Amino acid sequence: MTRPQTPLLDTVRIPADLKPLSDRQLVQLAQELRSETIAAVSETGGHLGAGLGVVELTVALHHVFDAPRDKIIWDVSHQCYPHKILTGRRDRIRTIRQKGGLSGFTKRAESPYDPFGAAHSSTSISAALGFAVARDLGGVCETGHGDAIAVIGDGAMSAGMAFEAMNHTGHLGKRLIVILNDNEMSIAPPVGALSSYLSRLYAGEPFQEFKAAAKGAVSLLPEPFQEGARRAKEMLKGMAVGGTLFEELGFSYVGPIYGHDMDQLLPVLRTVRARATGPMLIHVLTKKGKGYAPAEEAMDGGHATAKFDLVTGEQKKAPSNAPSYTKVFGEALVAHAAEDDKICAITAAMPGGTGIDLFDKRYPSRCFDVGIAEQHAVTFAAGLAAGGMKPFCALYSTFLQRGYDQVVHDVAIQNLPVRFAIDRAGLVGADGATHAGSFDIAYLACLPNMVIMAAADEAELKHMVATAVAHDQGPIAFRYPRGEGEGVTMPERGEVLEIGKGRIVQRGGRVAILSFGTRLGEVIKAAEALSARGITPTIADARFAKPLDTEMVLDLAAQHEALITIEEGSVGGFGSHVAQCLAEAAVFDTGLKFRSMVLPDAFLDQSSPPDMYATAGLQAKNIEAKVLEVLGVSRIDSRRA
Structure with a gap:
């Protein structure tokens, strides 16, 4: 695939390389960064629209502030691909979300430029306040302590945790910068009174002393942001004297400013950095998917995508005969x-x-x-x-x-x-x-x-x-899991299951395998391999973890030498409840061999689902091996059986 021409971006290894660039060069850098992001995601798939929406903001932040001493914390952080490219990871950006590659989110273990890991929303302001307080209390940090900057989307601002953090920040009065990245879009269009409130802010003229730096932000807004302003029916009472929701929470508010215009972004960020003494909120308007027509036109702003054709934007998804x-x-x-x-x-x-x-x-x-x-x-x-x-x-x-x-x-x-x-x-x-x-x-x-x-x-x-x-x-x-089903015949209508009752899928001897969830397909594959070795296991589908089908569990235990459970969950789940049932019934006193196959007690990094299940030891070959182990049968012996 042809890589984009990026002569200026090629000179940037770390954010410090942005410092000597002129404002005009920063505009060019943003254009090249956008092209590189689009090209990379077209090869790997991943989150596209959110990153494209913050390209200019990312460049401006890294030019004005001094990361990693200044802590830039991206809320959710699915928009961090441009940030990763500028922070020494461009050579690995085409490994993003792949086994052994870069995470699709910020990750502390990956780079000193990722001060706080994320992936769930609305945590950035709380974390930034933690950094700000640690700074003022003399906390020890390898990269030093500077400003704390939280970049949070308008969708994430709908979560209560964001307002809990703002309330505490306003109470403490610490110097902290919150950038509200307002693109009128989280994954789906945002809902609620906050979204309406932000729309009304579009109607008002900037009233803070930073308005000169913002160059009359509202009057410079392009469509559709001016249209958003025109739609607003009334200005919020008290707007003229700064009586906004954010100021009532203790923040000095500036905005809204257009987040794709360096002539607005850079002066405001420079002024805030030079003059802020307490909590600041900068309201930045952006467009999700900015600069790539297929993403801009998508209903979700190109939120997440498979690999795609760079010219048409058409996604390259493997065909499937089974519904998701x-x-x-x-x-x-x-x-x-x-x-x-x-x-x-x-x-x-x-x-x-x-x-x-x-x-x-x-x-x-x-x-x-x-x-x-x-x-x-x-x-x-x-x-x-x-x-x-x-x-x-x-x-x-x-x-x-x-x-x-x-x-x-x-x-x-x-x-x-x-x-x-x-x-x-x-x-x-x-x-x-x-x-x-x-x-x-x-x-x-x-x-x-x-x-x-x-x-x-x-x-x-x-x-x-x-x-x-x-x-x-x-x-x-x-x-139920992500992705396509097993391709089974679908009933015309679902039937009501008896609560707490499982089903026997196959009768066998010596060992019973009790599955909870979609590992049943792997159990059946393992049973086929075992049958070829002369071992035919009983297979049961629990259907219910609670109430547990104790009658079926105890029956399986009574009729087999060994009982193995398997689930797509952590320790403490289905297998633990089966073990509790067996212990209460004193079944272990009879010599039953019991094993529970669960997810490992570790957080597994990104990879393909099959590879992750292989790492977790929950594939057919792992189930086969577990049966042979519990029965004390070697692979050679089983072939002779």
Whole structure:
């Protein structure tokens, strides 16, 4: 593939190389940086739109401030590819999100220019305040202590944690710089009163003393930002005297300024750096996907992409005959909603990622995107359930962690029938450890009143959606992985499963393998290999981690020498509950050999999902080896059997 011509970028190894560049050269550098980012992501896939939206801002920050002494903290940090290129990692940028390559997010272990790791949103201001306080208290840092700068998107500002941090920052009065990167887009369009408030700010003229540096920012705004200003019906009361929400929280506010214009960015950043004494908020308007037409025109601003054709933007995705689990869930929920007007759907800024966008198209009055606010999503769902509705709260496993207290306190204790659709369960590939759905079995199965299911394939998922619809006795959760299904025959309609009952897939002898989730396909492959060795295992699909099918577990234990469980979750999950059942029934006293195959007690870096499962030891060959080990049979002996 032809690489872009980047003569100026070729001279930049680290941010210090930006210092002698003129403002005009910085404009050229930004153009080259954008071209390099587009070219790199076209080869690797990854997050594109967010990075393109902050190219000029990235260049300006690294020119004005002195990283790594000054701590630039990117919220979520999926927009950090340009930052990585400028901070000594350009030679590895085409390894991003690949095994042994760069992380798709900031990562402390990767570079001193990544002062704080991220991937979940709304943490940057809290972390920046920590750096600012550590600086003032004499904390020891290898790169020294300078300014703390948090770059946070308008979507991330919808999360309560961001405002908790701003409230504390305003109270302490520490010098800290927050850059609000306002692109009217997180992954989906942002929702709520904050978004409307920011739109109203477009209508007002800059009123801080920095307005001269900003060169009359609003009047210079290009479309569509001027249109956003014209749409605003009224100025916020008190705007003329600086009575904004941010100032009430203790921040000096400047903006909005256009984030793709160096003539606005550079003077404002230089002035703030030279004169700020306390908390500052700089409101910067950007466009997600800026400078690459296919990304600009995409509904999500080119948020995440597979490898793509550099000219057309067409993504290069491998064809599949099986539907994605996400699509199966979304379509099944829509079908049930056609028959039950009490069904409603909630997601937290991920309508497309969770399949809730399909529901929204058909039943918008019953569909709620609450923004990046998982805590609110869970308790809102609890209120809906208490009010007689049937809420489906669709969240990624990794993001449900953010609402865990609400799951415990507001749902489980009150035994409210909230249905949790847990997407991205298990290992997720290129996003790595921060997005892996490793812990939901363990953190949910310990809760009284909770029912937990895991789909072995896409047909089972359809049955579990039907089961969740019919379950009104308390909370119920069902988990399923990212990506395509197994290609099984799909039922026309999901059937309601008996709560707490598993199924026998295959009868055999000596050893039983009890699977929870989509490793069942690997179990079947392992069983085929074992059968060729003269060992035919019994295979069971647990379906439920809670309530556990104790009758089936004890029956398997009684009829076999060994019992092996397998799951796509951490220690403390399904296998632990099976072990507890066996221990309580004193089954281990009979000499049963028990093994539990779970994810390793480690955070796994990015790679392809198959490679990650190989690393985790949860592929067919690993299951085969485990059976031979537990039976005390060598590979040579088994071939003779």
